[in-house]
Amino acid sequence: KEVKYNKNNSNKNQILNLLNKNIKDEDKYIDSKSFQQLANGLFQAEGHIGGYFELNQTSYFRPICYISVNATDESVRLFRILNKNFDNKLKYIISLNKSGLYHIRIQTRDWNLIVNKWIPYFSLAHGDKLRGLKYLLKVYYIQYSNDKNDIDSIIKKLTLIYNIVDNNQRKISLTDKIKLVLNHSYPDYNINNINYNIYNDYLIHELPKEHNEMSIPFILGFYLGDGTFNIKIRDEGTLLWYIGVLRISQKYTEDNEKLFILISDYLNTYDLDTIIRPFKEGTVIVLKVESNQNIKKLSKLLHVYEEFYFIKKDQLYFMNKSSKLLGLVKYWKEGNIVLLNLISEYNLNYRVKNDTKYKYYLNKIEEGFKNQSDLYFLSKVGIEGYLVKLPIKIKPKTKYFYYKTYNKDKDLTLKTALDYRDRMLNLYLIENDLIKS
């Protein structure tokens, strides 16, 4: 279980000390390219590029780049590895939120580090984040150029700054800021002469096509930031129905839609289907991996990067484990209960919140299977005996139990077949760490 840092078990200095420790030995062998892809995915989701002005009447801009997440032992581990890629020059900011949980920001406000390290490192980002980095670089070149104080440079720089974040919360509007700065440096200049349309041309409207690199670690990192996985329990008819769903939601923008299509196309090459849907009257766009088949495929792809589970460790183990049962428990009572227990244990969305609900589901399973035949996964073979065919991967795909082997005792034959079926299913649960032996 991942440990969350809250006001009862930690203070700021303790967390800071942990962050400043060296990375763990086993993390020293992490593939740096894969980790960079993962970090870029996380940056895509939780990263920020922005900054602020020192003074209202000047255009001197101070940048801020960061990634922020809840403070847990795993997010500390993640940030330590990330910071090692920056020669440990990134700073940490720790804050306590209202519910008593700590939050960490790994950030820099250092132009030098941003231009030489941050921007190159996060060049695998897409859409608005990539655009933001490109704008920030342009701002840097203007701010430190010889003609930085030219009217043209000032307006160009301010225009770029105001477009780094699509929903900026600046107190002064772009036109007011331009007026303030120009008024201060050029009191005689007639600000009514400014043609703002020209400066919009400095913005990048279409990102270059070379940035279409996609990878499983990037998707994993993106999921770590903005994704969620849960299993819905549908309670209709006589039996329960379990549906695994992984979702990543983003604010609806053209950039994000393109990114989702890129991810979707990439996952398609692994024969994995996704659904992209607008949500909340088109303000949000959601990428979903649904259906038990798709979840199983995704689970296998992600499992390769188990060392990168980080802040979604619990959720991803839950996904890996439950995907061993999704789709095959329909006629299998024990499997049904184990899956229900898993869902209850991980306490995720559509959680089995309280005992009453849990007991209700358990009872539903008991009742549901009363009406089902006990001869599931087993069929009669003419007048010769029985055949057991299990939904799991197993050495002989099917196993026969002939009457003649058991002295033509049909009841004994059936019992042996059933014992075999139950034993193998139970073994499957044990081997996949779904129950204790």
Next chain:
DNA sequence: AATCACTCCGTCTGACACGT
């Protein structure tokens, strides 16, 4: 399954302050 309505609180995005 899809969609809608509603609430709450956590994060996002700067902003301020002060030192050198």
Next chain:
DNA sequence: ACGTGTCAGACGGAGTGATT
């Protein structure tokens, strides 16, 4: 011009439940 500590209001979206 730049480093750094700390703060806060607004907005977004997670969570929830109901309906079709």
